[in-house]
Amino acid sequence: MDALIAAAIHDAKNGLSALNTWLAEAQREHPSQALTEAQSVAIRVSAQMVELLALYRAAEGSLRLAIDDHDLTDFCQDLGAGRVLPPQSALRLETKLAAAADIGAWAFDAYQVNLVLLDALRNAVRFARRVVRLSVEKTIDGICFTVADDGPGFPAEILDGAETTMDSGSSGLGLRFARLIAQRHATPDGRHGRIELGNDSGANGGAVFRLFLP
Amino acid sequence: MDLRGKYGLLIDDIAEMRTTVRIQLADSGLEKCDAARNIKEAIERLSQRRYDLIVCDYNLGQGADGQQLLELVRRRQLLPLSSAFLMITGETGYEQVSTAAEYAPDDYLIKPFTSELLRSRLERILEKKEALRPLYQVLTDKVDRAKALAICDILLAAKGRYVLDILRHKGQLLLESKRNDEALALYQGVLDQRATPWAEVGKARALAATGNEEEARQHLQRALDAYPNYLAAYDSLALLLEKTDKTAAQEVVEKALKVAPSTQRQRRLGGLALENKDYPRAESAFRRATEKDRTGFFKSHDDYAGLAKSCAEQGKIDDAFAAVKDMGNHFGRSSDLLARQAAVESLVHVKAGNPLAAKAALARALALNDDQALDPTTALEIATACFATGDAETAKGIIQSVAEDHNENETVIQLAQGVFLAAGHGEEGAVFLEATRKRMIKLNNDAVAMAKAGDLDHAIAMLTEAADRLTNNCQVSVNAALAILMDVQRNGAAPEKFSRAQTYILQARRANPEHRQLADLAKFYRKLAPPGTPIIEET
Structure with missing residues (x-):
């Protein structure tokens, strides 16, 4: 189960990173305020995933700065x-x-x-x-x-x-x-x-x- | 700093990543860039030409990583310090890269990154490389620490933004030059300003070098509490503990392996576990070392020998023989390989209770050592097998010639002591090796005294006989050349005298390029030698 959590966080992060690339592409073709908002959400959630992973690793004892x-x-x-x-x-x-x-x-x-x-x-x-x-x-x-x-x-x-x-x-x-x-x-x-x-x-x-x- | 005109090498095992980063590099202005897919290709490229900058992914597949590659090419001098090395990592690899011990990359970048970030990082590194070029030049060229230290002081006097980089080099150089008190003062000076891991480790090393080993150990323990990821601290601590408490040393290497796995650390762990008679752990460490690296660039005979021994000690005779056989499959066929295989095979036979087979294998190993041209590690393995088969006299004979030949090499002498220890003759070994050391000093002193007293012929005969036999003994070669040159000075020149002197100077330089008398000796030669005599400059 534990390994699954870490893997799922990784997957979500990679997915968000891909999503962000597509949003940037869409923004280039048809700039819009909605896309800008969507991009900032994707960036924020992606950062949260990284933070979550760090907290998870800290709990596991494997977070090392x-x-x-x-x-x-x-x-x-x-x-x-x-x-x-x-x-x-x-x-x-x-x-x-x-x-x-x-x-x-x-x-x-x-x-x-x-x-x-x-x-x-x-x-x-x-x-x-x-x-x-x-x-x-x-x-x-x-x-x-x-x-x-x-x-x-x-x-x-x-x-x-x-x-x-x-x-x-x-x-x-x-x-x-x-x-x-x-x-x-x-x-x-x-x-x-x-x-x-x-x-x-x-x-x-x-x-x-x-x-x-x- | 413009990237145009610079020549780059991109190393990544994933084709899409190579394409992406290549485009980003082009965006950054780097037009000339070669690519390599793996360690082998990278080493080929680096052997062919000089690159200004390397961009390398941490994960290179085949059980190898960019950090191992960096260590290898810097050590083999395929990549001068003036060339930049940027490591690219995922967010879970950066902790290993950023705290690498001895050969750290110039910078690292965590994926994903933008072209702008890549460019600004590369420009920043290249600016530093440019500013410190004189220092890198002398650090790469040859071992001239006095000159390197002088350049450090000039650069430091100019103040500038790279003061800390220069101080790091200077501290290292001071330690290497055994100017330990100055090194200690340098590190303490940095630590008085703020806490930082590299200066903590440097201070501990300086403390140990000035004889305060206990204080050094405590210092490193505290540093590791604060910086549990700092590999240099583990490596230094393990080195200190090896002298007093091998079990504790083994634990420290275990911890370092958890931070960053590497073939070299597995080997060190295996060696310590073997000495601690922790055979299952030794077996798994050596197995890791032999299996993980599928490039073949990082493993050594030692890994297979260690695996065979740790299996044999546990009674796993078949596994032990398999390891001996495997050794032959992973390295080029050489006398060293064949002799090492035969010696280890003999050891396994002893454990398996086949004294006759053990003797037969040992005989093959001994035959290969006839001209005594084997690597000291191989020769000492043969000595171990001699002890194991009950032939202590032959064992001691081999150890004696290795110890005489590598008289000034502390690592080899310690290995030799280890052979005695493993055979249960630790105390005798210490006396034996100390006597050998004293005998070599006496040989040199006697010959020099003889020469000074005017008996040059006798001195030359004595020294050249020894130098021809002990080709790795730098001091003997230096003195042989010196005596020949004194003969030139006193009795006149002859081309034959210069060519002999040159042979010994080159031999001395090969044995130990850092020997303190080499520079003066070369000067003496140049003063006496008429134009047209063989040159002794390195080509």
Whole structure:
């Protein structure tokens, strides 16, 4: 049964990847808003499959992060943050990545952290009114990525530690995945990564997602 | 960085993937690109010309993967460090690729990817290759660590964005040059800034090299808790444990195999299990090693020999003989192969209780060792068979000539000690090998003293006799050449003297290109040799 779950997730992911290729093809022939929406759904579900697989492997004890040095500037470039905005979106993406060059390289699993940040960005895009912000900075004992929006902010239950709310229609998979990946980043002296959720009390309001890596 | 004008090689066993990636490469501006379908074709291509960049799928079928290929071609110097290697993986293969131990790819890309991403990655690697070209050049050409370190310092002084890459090379070079305190300081300097696995492993290696083995072990254990995927940490830890606790070493290799299977690690596991008398585990590891690699590029005689021994120890005599026979089916017919087969066959006969057949097989092996031109591993297998059939004197004779010939090669000496140990003569072996080592030092010292005292003829006779017998002993060859050149200096030149000196210099260089006296010796030769005498430069 267990092997079947992993195989089924793989199949679904491959299917979605093929679906996405066809949608892109269709988009080239007859561009339409509906196709754009369909594409973003396919991408989102595909990402969820990857996250689900990671959670499954973590439960199985076979999830192992591949931690090595990555140039932060290159990483932020590859993140492709711009692509999370739908075409013709009225939203603005503000990035503050100057610190990446000062930090230089950092040791982390670029593939998994990329997934966490893209998920956080997609989430911010869903709730933002005008602007989504992405930044990276050096902290006392690590680095911190911040994804913020100017939407209604996280519901109180989420801030209290729940992964999902009764009426959100979300499975909470993204947050669970983010917590898992953050926690699995560790150092030999026993420090771990973490995520922090909060709401901006300033004029813009909005949700603030932070990923700390040791 | 423009990809136009660069020459690429794409390696993938699936035709559709080759087509897709080929189109993406063309989109990225790479016009000249050859393709290879498997390890064999890739090695042929790489032997024929130099490529600027390799794009290789991790999964190559036939029980082999891109990481094994990369290790092979870098080790065989078919792919210089100045050529870029990009690995393509599925999302479940990337953890193995990204934490590869010694020969890591320059970058990896997870499928599916866009042409833009492929291009930006390739451009990025090629930019780095360009910036570090002087360093790669000297690292690839020949072993001149002092020069490589000097280039590292020049590049580091220029600051730039590749500081960490240069520091990684510099740390490695310092360790290889036994400048262990400096290596330790380098790694500690990086770790003072932040935690990162490569510097943790480097620090542990430097600690071990400065004699703090226990601290090194603890350090690696902690590193593995944080980075359970970092293969270099497993490999270093297993190496340390091999000296003190082979059972623990075996467990570490088991864990590393779970992270990334490779023929080489199976072989290491099999060897350790055999020493630990864990014969079923040894059998399964060697079986994996012999069966998994269907390309034939990664397995060795050792795998079949190990399989035969682990079967014989369990009383599976038929399986053991089958492994001996199989060895002959997978490698080219050579004296080493035939002698190894005969020696292992003899060992199996001993276990099967056929002393006469054991003697007969051993006689065949010994006949092949007559001119003592066999590989040390083969010769030591024959010694093992000699011990097993009760002929300790012949065994010791073989071990002595191997130990004299490979006097400076720690790996061979350890193998020799292993033969004694397996025969139940561990203590005697240690004394025997130490005496051999001292005798070789004395031979060299005596000859040098004689030469200095003016008795050059005698010194030359002694050293050349030894050098002709011990063609793998670098020090003896160096001294033989030195004595001949001293004779030139004192008694005048003769073409015959130079050709003899040249023979020994080349022999020394083959034996150990890193010998510390080689450079001075070559300088001495060039100073004395008139134009027209044989050159000693490598071609």
